[in-house]
Amino acid sequence: MELSVIFTTLAVTFTDEGLRFIAAGLVMGLGALATPLGIGRLVASAMEALGRNPEALPAIQTNMILGVAFCEAIAIYSLIVAIMIGFVF
Amino acid sequence: MSKLKLTAAILGLFVIIGAGIFLLRAAQPNIVLAPEEIFTLGPLTVVNTLITAVFITIFLSLISYLATRNMKLVPSGLQNVVEAAVEAYYNIVKGVAGDAKARIFIPLAGTIFIFIAFSNGAGLLPIFGAVGKFVDAEHVLEHELDIEEEGDVELVKASGSSFNFIGIDPDTIEVEFFPESATFDGPDGEEHEVTYAESDDPHDKAHIITEGLAEAGYDPEQYGHLLPLFRSVNTDLTVPLSMAIVAFIFIEYMGFRALGIGYMRKFINFSGKGIVEKLINAFVGLLEAFGEIIRIVSLTFRLFGNTLAGEVLLIMVVFLAPLLVVQVFYGLELMFALIQAFIFSILTVVFASIAMESHGPGDEHGDSEHH
Numbered sequence: 001m002e003l004s005v006i007f008t009t010l011a012v013t014f015t016d017e018g019l020r021f022i023a024a025g026l027v028m029g030l031g032a033l034a035t036p037l038g039i040g041r042l043v044a045s046a047m048e049a050l051g052r053n054p055e056a057l058p059a060i061q062t063n064m065i066l067g068v069a070f071c072e073a074i075a076i077y078s079l080i081v082a083i084m085i086g087f088v089f
Numbered sequence: 090m091s092k093l094k095l096t097a098a099i100l101g102l103f104v105i106i107g108a109g110i111f112l113l114r115a116a117q118p119n120i121v122l123a124p125e126e127i128f129t130l131g132p133l134t135v136v137n138t139l140i141t142a143v144f145i146t147i148f149l150s151l152i153s154y155l156a157t158r159n160m161k162l163v164p165s166g167l168q169n170v171v172e173a174a175v176e177a178y179y180n181i182v183k184g185v186a187g188d189a190k191a192r193i194f195i196p197l198a199g200t201i202f203i204f205i206a207f208s209n210g211a212g213l214l215p216i217f218g219a220v221g222k223f224v225d226a227e228h229v230l231e232h233e234l235d236i237e238e239e240g241d242v243e244l245v246k247a248s249g250s251s252f253n254f255i256g257i258d259p260d261t262i263e264v265e266f267f268p269e270s271a272t273f274d275g276p277d278g279e280e281h282e283v284t285y286a287e288s289d290d291p292h293d294k295a296h297i298i299t300e301g302l303a304e305a306g307y308d309p310e311q312y313g314h315l316l317p318l319f320r321s322v323n324t325d326l327t328v329p330l331s332m333a334i335v336a337f338i339f340i341e342y343m344g345f346r347a348l349g350i351g352y353m354r355k356f357i358n359f360s361g362k363g364i365v366e367k368l369i370n371a372f373v374g375l376l377e378a379f380g381e382i383i384r385i386v387s388l389t390f391r392l393f394g395n396t397l398a399g400e401v402l403l404i405m406v407v408f409l410a411p412l413l414v415v416q417v418f419y420g421l422e423l424m425f426a427l428i429q430a431f432i433f434s435i436l437t438v439v440f441a442s443i444a445m446e447s448h449g450p451g452d453e454h455g456d457s458e459h460h
Contacts, residue, residue: 066436
């Protein structure tokens, strides 16, 4: 298919509703891009520390969960924005 | 032999899940952000989350009363269970904040923990979202038309099941409304249309559409929406927000109690040599104050978002795979209920114990000046 034809087809199918869902998808996708990396790094470091010093389990675990909560908050914000774009507006 | 049995069991599981996906159709997920109004009590609007919160509070009070009614030195029964839980939580807080501070923090942090854990856990009970007040078609349409000019609304039959076998017509009417007309499919499958003037108020429009429904062969009294009587408490933004504000006031109070008026030096800080350093310190103090206030937002939305996401996830999973799969997510949600409660209360503890320490940026600077 010719490129211009694809664009014309796309232009026809870009409705307000469609754009809304694209926006919601982008918000969630971009918000969820870095969060798992942060959580992964955090947990990996915690596991490493745990391997070196198994007695420190309670302190490491508590702090790890707190850190994960901070990381996760970003993804949750984008989730709320995405839900609001999708269902409320 | 046992391997054969295991294979058969796994195969059976997949067959059941597949049958659910291909043969059953769950109701279209209806996600509502705002809690639904059940009735009004004078100037007070009673929403379903408020009713749930009252029930949970009564339940927790009853448990505490029963557990402490007849206290013994050597605990047994309910007292034993409650004591073990409180002690386990106390040990966690002690590990974070130290023994002396833990004794101050535990009343508030523990209350937050227990309330969140129980309300999020209770949100998984089957009566949530299933028992409620039925609103008939006319009122649903009036409400929807009041909000927007154009859109669609799905009306569900009061006595109908929300699950439908594929091939059997579901007990729902999909009404699409526009500024000047509304369309829906009749019981026989053909499309009906009713028209009204754009200037009509929502009440009249809803009445005209309802009459159209009756003409098409539906009983408008039998179709409508279910307003759930119970709803997971933390899906109402006001509940996490009010808890976060209480936690914020508690944190600031702890700071002032430990450091006196010197606590303000964290935020209003003009110390330093030279004008540049003074400006930088003032700016850092401003940032610190801003970070303090932003905690309300982050605590609120973390809890609200997680709870709402959990509910939406369950609804979506039931919609996609009606049988068996949702049980896995129920287990996950049970775990998340505890983790969210833990995070909210421990963050309060951590912030409060940071506020009580005098190592603000101003103090650090003061120390380095002496060296």
